[in-house]
Amino acid sequence: MTTPTAPDSMYRNDEGLGIWEHRGKVAAVGVGHAPTSRRWDGRPETCVGAITIDALRKAIDDAGVAPDQIDGLVVVPVTTTGAFWEAGKPLPMDVIQSFNQTDDPLDGIAKLSAEWLLKNMPELTNVNFTMYGPGCMSNALNVTAQAVGDGLTHTCLVVKSWHNFEGRYYQGGANAGAALPGTPAITQLWGGPASYSTALQFAEYCRKYGKTHEMMAPFMENSRRNGLRFPEGYWAQHRPEELGPEDYLASRWIAKPANLFDNDIPIMMSGAYLFSTAERAADMKQKPVYILNHASSNTRPRSLLPTLDEVEADTARTGRKIYEGAGITADDLSFENMYDGFSLFHQFHLEGLGYRGIKFGEALDFYQTDISIEGPNPVSPSGGNVGSGRSRVWMHTDCIQQLQGRAGARQVTGVKPEVGVSGGPMPLGGNYTVWSASPD
Amino acid sequence: MAKQGVDPDELTQPFWDAANEQRLVIQNCVDCDRLQHPPSNTCRDCDDGGALEWKQVSGRGTIYNYGVVHDCPVRLLQEDQPFNLAVIMLDDDPGIQMYSHLPGVPVDDVPVGAAVEVIFEPSANGQLVPEWRVIDG
Numbered sequence: 263m264t265t266p267t268a269p270d271s272m273y274r275n276d277e278g279l280g281i282w283e284h285r286g287k288v289a290a291v292g293v294g295h296a297p298t299s300r301r302w303d304g305r306p307e308t309c310v311g312a313i314t315i316d317a318l319r320k321a322i323d324d325a326g327v328a329p330d331q332i333d334g335l336v337v338v339p340v341t342t343t344g345a346f347w348e349a350g351k352p353l354p355m356d357v358i359q360s361f362n363q364t365d366d367p368l369d370g371i372a373k374l375s376a377e378w379l380l381k382n383m384p385e386l387t388n389v390n391f392t393m394y395g396p397g398c399m400s401n402a403l404n405v406t407a408q409a410v411g412d413g414l415t416h417t418c419l420v421v422k423s424w425h426n427f428e429g430r431y432y433q434g435g436a437n438a439g440a441a442l443p444g445t446p447a448i449t450q451l452w453g454g455p456a457s458y459s460t461a462l463q464f465a466e467y468c469r470k471y472g473k474t475h476e477m478m479a480p481f482m483e484n485s486r487r488n489g490l491r492f493p494e495g496y497w498a499q500h501r502p503e504e505l506g507p508e509d510y511l512a513s514r515w516i517a518k519p520a521n522l523f524d525n526d527i528p529i530m531m532s533g534a535y536l537f538s539t540a541e542r543a544a545d546m547k548q549k550p551v552y553i554l555n556h557a558s559s560n561t562r563p564r565s566l567l568p569t570l571d572e573v574e575a576d577t578a579r580t581g582r583k584i585y586e587g588a589g590i591t592a593d594d595l596s597f598e599n600m601y602d603g604f605s606l607f608h609q610f611h612l613e614g615l616g617y618r619g620i621k622f623g624e625a626l627d628f629y630q631t632d633i634s635i636e637g638p639n640p641v642s643p644s645g646g647n648v649g650s651g652r653s654r655v656w657m658h659t660d661c662i663q664q665l666q667g668r669a670g671a672r673q674v675t676g677v678k679p680e681v682g683v684s685g686g687p688m689p690l691g692g693n694y695t696v697w698s699a700s701p702d
Numbered sequence: 703m704a705k706q707g708v709d710p711d712e713l714t715q716p717f718w719d720a721a722n723e724q725r726l727v728i729q730n731c732v733d734c735d736r737l738q739h740p741p742s743n744t745c746r747d748c749d750d751g752g753a754l755e756w757k758q759v760s761g762r763g764t765i766y767n768y769g770v771v772h773d774c775p776v777r778l779l780q781e782d783q784p785f786n787l788a789v790i791m792l793d794d795d796p797g798i799q800m801y802s803h804l805p806g807v808p809v810d811d812v813p814v815g816a817a818v819e820v821i822f823e824p825s826a827n828g829q830l831v832p833e834w835r836v837i838d839g
Binding site for chain 1: 705706707708709710711713714715717718738739740741746766767768769770771772773774775776777779784785787789797798799800801802803810814825826827831
């Protein structure tokens with residue numbers, strides 16, 4: 263079976279599309295997470311392929327579905343956190359030989375194909391639909407929701423995994439070389455780290471609205487607090503440390519005004535969900551969480567980096583698309599779980615949504631109010647990547663679990679969990695899902 | 703600051719050749735008469751991918767924004783940390799951006815909005831690279 267990348271027609275990129283045609287007819291039911299780790303330890307049972315199988319099996323079990331009832335699989339094929347298998351480095355033959363392989367020996371180690379998963383999950387005997395959602399789980403969720411709605415699959419797994427190897431993030435490779443090819447040289451010769459673009463947008467935001475980096479501290483503290491209540495997350499599993507304002511603000515700079523904690527920590531992880539039609543989901547083990555809409559942004563900046571004007575125009579447009587397709591308004595959101603890795607752009611997502619009525623330039627003031635899970639205005643109840651490490655998955659898991667009423671210690675208590683929104687990654691260019699406890 | 707060398711490729715050869723002649727050229731779409739940077743094989747705004755030319759620009763601009771890099775992924779630049787990394791907007795088209803280390807400007811003391819002009823500095827393999835300096839006064 264050849265797995266295609268999702269075509270553009272799977273995404274809802276434009277305004278004016280009206281209510282999503284499958285609103286309330288697709289549901290998420292099962293959730294599965296593999297244990298996290300900081301880096302791969304080289305064992306077969308902890309490689310990215312193995313933890314993906316673990317997460318998928320947990321999602322299947324969580325939904326209470328027989329594996330032979332599953333007919334679809336959506337995969338994010340890229341698994342790197344910024345760590346790559348260096349050219350010339352010997353292949354880990356013991357790991358490779360522990361699995362059924364595809365033509366690519368690094369499949370299951372430094373990348374992930376649907377073919378590799380199906381070869382190593384013999385219980386999935388009836389999968390006849392596979393598709394790649396590039397980038398991150400947010401993208402793959404849009405693809406999965408649309409595929410189930412369109413009838414391409416009726417019971418579909420979706421998975422996103424990350425590998426992290428030894429060595430420093432994005433160092434090595436071309437960045438360690440004597441010269442760069444001409445095209446990447448135009449953007450990479452100057453050495454901006456990954457968070458540089460976001461740092462500049464944040465700097466412009468602060469200048470325009472008279473805000474400061476210190477005003478991020480309550481958001482960071484709240485996010486880590488929520489993350490420590492996420493038993494599937496990295497910080498909860500390995501380093502149960504709170505992140506108070508003093509620790510946050512004393513952290514070293516990476517690309518000022520972005521410091522170490524504004525950059526999410528790269529980890530090994532895998533998260534999976536089981537989606538189905540609303541009809542089938544009604545008989546599964548967990549309460550269905552209905553998809554009211556998915557929306558995407560494929561906007562590109564005019565030049566090297568998005569300006570604040572470009573960011574604000576696009577997040578506002580994204581907000582309108584999210585609400586239009588779901589047939590809701592900002593007032594209907596019980597909570598928000600927009601992306602936060604890097605932390606310094608979460609406010610752009612919030613303002614674009616108009617969450618709790620906040621407007622451009624107001625989110626950092628909003629952070630100074632009660633944004634806890636116990637209050638009336640929960641911000642990032644998942645804790646996001648700040649709270650649980652780089653996955654771009656926690657926000658989605660949290661939406662599902664909050665609306666199922668099984669978010670445990672993270673369960674929002676200041677609002678009734680009825681509708682949530684999650685998605686990202688970047689303010690320009692992302693994919694979003696609206697989740698609901700009810701199909702209506 | 704010593705930058706990595708550059709091996710021009712087919713797409714960017716005219717840009718780097720012009721830099722070696724101390725000229726700044728930017729891609730321009732002949733059909734929609736709009737500059738674009740970074741370069742691409744097609745016009746990003748024309749549906750039919752308009753024809754592209756390289757257009758010499760004035761080499762003047764303003765400092766739009768900046769950050770201070772303390773943890774750089776490029777090995778050659780790490781000994782110069784922390785350093786300024788600014789975004790310049792071209793006077794010819796303020797939507798077009800270029801990066802600069804702003805030679806001569808103290809770290810984290812960047813005059814946002816100041817006028818700058820292009821200069822050309824040798825990279826590790828001798829290829830000249832556009833940089834920007836603040837225009838006095």
